[in-house]
Amino acid sequence: MDPERFLFVSADAALITDLAWQIHREGHEVKYYVESESDREIGDGFVPKTDDWRAEVEWADVIIFDDIWVGDDVGTGRIAEELRERGKAVVGGTPNTDRLEADRGYAMEILETHGVTTIEHHIFHDFDAGIQHVQENPAPYVIKPLGEVQNVKRLLYVGNEDDGSDVVDVLRAYKKAWGHRMKGFQLQRKVEGVEVAICGFFDGERFVDQVNFNFEHKKLFPGNIGPSTGEMGTSMFWAGQNKLFKETLGKLEGWLAKEGYVGSIDLNCIVNAEGIYPLEFTPRFGYPTIALQEESIESSTGQFFYDLARGNDPRVAVHNGYQIAVRVVLPPFPFDDAKTYDENSRNAAVVFEADDREGIHLEDTKRVDGQWRVAGESGMPLVVTGKGETMQRAREQAYERVDRIVIPNLYYRDDIGERWIDGDGDRLQAWGYLGPSGSYSSVCN
Incomplete structure (x- = not known):
């Protein structure tokens, strides 16, 4: 395709650097705007920047928003909608699709209205009312904060006690420590099964045929223990519009078309022999999911997003197998501690033991005089x-690449993808959710 002009907008934190870099490397013109002052240096030396994204709107052929947040408020969906009304091609949401993430109760209403089965859930804006509900209806629950504090990932709590006593203790602790900021929370009945996210790309009218199925690893340490993080790694594969898709995101196709949504939308679910139970939406790119999706896209990434934004029957060729992403992190992640960061991580050099950069994707990184450095x-x-024909081969390739990176104090999880090998894949297949063997790679080890 001829070179096109792409404007990337991070209206809060810098998240979309890697996609901007990928499309820039394909020969397209790119400008990247970062609102957060602490993140402004991220991507320096990799992609051209702009200090005023609104001044570049007429220049751009495609505008891409990376998240729903504008500072502490939800708002990129409204901006994207206004730009589309002006005739611009935009990858981004709408006020209502933003609300799917910011308002969990609304998200469940939308699912139920369109015939998707949901887990028992209740919204509370008072801690004592939530505590009373658990005491009167003893069971394991998941606590999910609402609004701005849902970005503090360690506040999500998955209960373990059958009588809900641990959930009561956590709610009491949150009331004291977070009552001034946590304006509400959802209590969701805990369901056992395989956790899988169904991710589709929507072009304003319909879903792209290829569907992405990914498995998040949110806890900090191997074995899925420790504090919750945004994400420590992801395993995935692509398939057709199988039962998992048709009984979840597929039922929302008409609603999303009315909204005019364009972009990636992800629905995280618990699946077992009895059914599919949605947990939460990500009506935007996932991180680091998008980096892994880029790695698995074998056709032109720029062409795909150009066609997606313009509704030009987007087609995408993807790797026929499995893919693994490992997030490499530094102190004090996932916590905020300026002194620890300054002493251990700020401006640290990223050293590669080989010239090969295959499989290496940017997050909080800059390039200064040719040297990669930690930013933000x-x-x-x-x-x-x-990536590989099996999950195990994908794991081997990813960790071989990690072993060739030298950054003082780095750490990562070394078990990404093991859940699939240890039985998640077999269970999903046995329960009939993955369709015929031709719809996904059937070799699990």
Whole structure:
């Protein structure tokens, strides 16, 4: 395709650097705007920047928003909608699709209205009312904060006690420590099964045929223990519009078309022999999911997003197998501690033991005089990916690449993808959710 002009907008934190870099490397013109002052240096030396994204709107052929947040408020969907009304091609949401993430109760209403089965859930704006509900209806629950504090990932709590006593204790602790900021929360009945996210790309009218199925690893340490993080790694594969898709995102196709939504939309679910139970939406790119999706796209990434934004029957060729992403992090991730970051991570050099950069994706990174350095303040410099005909081969490639990276004090999870090998894949197939063997790679080891 001829070179096109892409404007990337991070209206809060810098998240979309890697996609901007990928499309820039394909020969397209790119400008990248970062609102957050602490993140402004992220991507320097990799992609051209702009200090005023609104001044570049008429220049751009495609405008891409990376998240729903504008600072502390939800708002990119409204901006994207206004730009589309002006005739611009935009990858981004709408006010209502933003609300799917910001308002969990609304998200469940939308699912139920369109015939999707949901887990028992209740919204509370008072801690004592939530505590009383658990005491009167003893069971394991998941606590999910609402609004701005839902970005503090360690506040999500998955209960373990059958009588809900641990959930009561956590709610009491949150009331004291977070009552001034946590304006509400959802209590969701805990369901056992395989956790899988169904991710589709929507072009304003319909879903792209290829569907992405990914498995998040949110806890900090191997074995899925420790504090919750945004994400420590992801495993995935692509398939057709199988039962998992048709019974979830597929039922929302008409609603999304009315909204005029354009972009990636992800629905995280718990699946077991009895059914599919949605947990939460990500009506935007996932991180580091998008980096792994880029790695698995074998056709032109720029062409795909250009056609997606313009509704030009977007087609995408993807790797027929499995893919793994490992997030490489530094102290104090996932916590905020300026002194620890300054002493251990700020401006640290990223050294590669080989010239090959295959599978290396940017997060909080900049390039100064040809040298890669850690940027920003979050301690998430890189995502490292691998792919293969089996999940095990994808794991081997990813971790071989991680082993060739030298950054003092780096750490990562070494078990990404093991859940699939240890039985998740077999269970999903046995329960009949993955369709015929031709719809996904059937070799699990």
